[in-house]
Amino acid sequence: MIQNDIFFADQQLELEEVEAGKLTRKIRARGGKLMMVEVFFKPGAIGYEHEHPHEQLCYCLAGEFVFTVGSEAKTLVAGDSVYVPASTLHGATCINEGRLLDIFTPQREDFIKS
Amino acid sequence: MIQNDIFFADQQLELEEVEAGKLTRKIRARGGKLMMVEVFFKPGAIGYEHEHPHEQLCYCLAGEFVFTVGSEAKTLVAGDSVYVPASTLHGATCINEGRLLDIFTPQREDFIKS
8 A cells, every 4th residue: 555656657557457348447646645547448338327435536538428427417528527526426438439537535545456 | 716517628618828839728627625737838848846735646648748756857658647745846848749637636726716
């Protein structure tokens, strides 16, 4: 759990399979109260609705998604972003292959391999 | 200062000039303890070394940069990311035109127009 890294080169980070053939992710820079995770979606892949006590930002890096927060759904394309309050249901469905960058505070300790 | 927005469409956000002909930025999703800011750099543009009590993540969206944290400097290209601890000197010099995505906790209230 202890890490004092500053620089996180893309090439040195593990690509984790979340759902075979559909969803992979890389945990990117993290430290203190912040963590960044990039999620790679194939068309039709779903980040199922869920909630957590962490606040979250999401930035659409590429592709097209329908993103739901609470009862509101919007289409996201590259450059669009979202704020997800703590303990609020949210999810994403991939329309065209793409990538989302999720930022959490505090860190998602459940994502970190012991 | 009060805002309860969830979705931040790229097209609806103001592009602010930071340094004429060199640096522009968009404040993207923000809320609670999180704020996301995209900075657009022309070659040779410099984000001068500075520090603040906020913790920060930085993700290189495009281009090439030399990024300095404390006494350490690294080249960043797309996909590379950085964690900047609170109250730590950091800065960026653009080598090839590009974009950095900065995330702060708490929000940079000094960036918000009253």
